[in-house]
Amino acid sequence: MGYAFTAEDVRFLQSPDGAAALLEVDGCALNASTRLADIGRARRRFGSNAAVLAETVMLRRKAAAKLPGTEGWFFTDDALQQSTPGAVAAHRAQRLRGRNVHDVTCSIGAELNAAARTAATVIGSDIDPVRLLMARHNVPAATVLRADALVPCTRDTVVLADPARRSGGRRTYDPAALEPPLPDLLDAYAGRELAVKCAPGLDFDRLGWDGEIEVVSLDGGVREACLWSPGLSGAGVTRRASVLASNGSVWTVTDAEADEIPERPPGRWIVDPDGAVVRAGLVRHYAARHGLWQLDPRIAYLTGDSVPEGARGFRILDRVKYSEKSLRQELTRRDCGVVEILVRGVDVDPAALRPRLKLRGSRSLSVVITRIGRAGVAFICESPPV
Incomplete structure (x- = not known):
């Protein structure tokens, strides 16, 4: 489950004393063989703040490959695990270029950060006050506020959402078991432009979605699906596969293309x-x-x-x-x-x-x-x- 961050923890990390302490703890290996000794030394130096310092340093190291460019960010373990890889978030942000975007499940700001680079304006909201403090620190270019994802609080924005599996629960492929429930989210923003990240294994046929479903892979592994409302979809497209690589290459195929193929014996x-x-x-x-x-x-x-x-x-x-x-x-x-x-x-x-x-x-x-x-x-x- 990881360390349970509090608002006081985040404020300490943002302070000059916290920044200096993080720099010192970052000098420790904090690997399997040294972790106990390293945390013991941090406890002698920083008392009750040792745990949050060690957790933040270790989470930043974990994030380095998944979210490049986030060296000074704050994370929780759950938020980092569920965050969109940087290359995938950047790919989605390209489709939102020039739009006004409201990320209604912004968490610690991974999607928000990508959207801030392409969108006209970006707003983030979440119901978790600790993650909001982290998002404000991580993405200073965005307006961040506390709000329930199921209660619309902006107009004329593209709604970006990433419903999560319930805290502490196993991965689910039931749209109604997400948090917030996907059917409720779609109802709350009926008639609005939507981009909703989902697990690729969800049963999309149960949703009756009339827009585009995009499945995205990164470096050969399927990472997610995204529901795009009709106004954000390509002409005549209801299914899209987007294949990304860490070197920046991207190619796509859609169901608007021809699918006539011959029937022949196996080739070479x-x-x-x-x-x-x-x-x-x-x-x-x-x-x-x-x-x-x-x-x-x-x-x-x-x-x-x-x-x-x-x-x-x-x-x-x-x-x-x-x-x-x-x-x-x-x-x-x-x-x-x-x-x-x-x-x-x-x-x-x-x-x-x-x-x-x-x-x-x-x-x-x-x-x-x-x-x-x-x-x-x-x-x-x-x-x-x-």
Whole structure:
């Protein structure tokens, strides 16, 4: 759960004495082997403030990769865990460029900070007084006020929201179990321009959303979905996949694009589309753009004679009807000792299968296990370069 910050803690951290103490504690390693001793020394120097100082230093270190440029920020552990990665927040902020934006769940200010760089004006609000103090410190360019997210307090703004899972609860995929509940949030701002961050695993069909659902990945991992109201969506777009990388590259595919693809036998390569493309239901649209087709109409693996730039491609060496025995024999024949196993459409656990194959060779290969029609198939492939 992390340290329970109070308003008094934040005011101390903002004071000259607090800033000097943070600088001194930041000189400590605070790693697993030294933490107790480091905190003990901090307690002798700073008394009851030692815990908040140590927690703030450790949270800033955790935030360095996720939220670059926030070296002097204040965080809580929950707020940092639930905050949007900087690259994803910056991507969303680009779509809000020139708008007046009200972040109604601003927390410690991660989304607010990104929006402040592109929006005409930015306002942040939250119901938690401690996080609001942190947001005022972290994003001085924004107007920050205390308000319930379900009680509108601005007009003519794009409402930005990030409903969280309930404090202390496990991750939920029920829109009504978020905080604030997503259906209540949508009702409160009916008719307003909205951008609402959600978990990508939510059941969006239950919402009856008539705008755009964007699924975003960063460096190969699916991070979130965002609901965009119709006025903020692209023309004719109801689904979008946005693929981001930490080096700044971005590409997107939408359901406004063509999705006609041929039905053919497997080509030279198997292509594993980015998870955002799969979650957004845009596999056929992505395939059509790149001249690919599906191994099976119900499976998200694609195939073709070339690999799109940036995609994972596996060059097919052979295919066998799937069984553990036939797969083991073929991999042994090919002197395989290390195997990467990818699975879709069949009930196979790669972690359980790998040791049962008892491979002893010197070669590294990949295996794609899937279904074509009703038959389980294993494709023996050359591993993609690292």
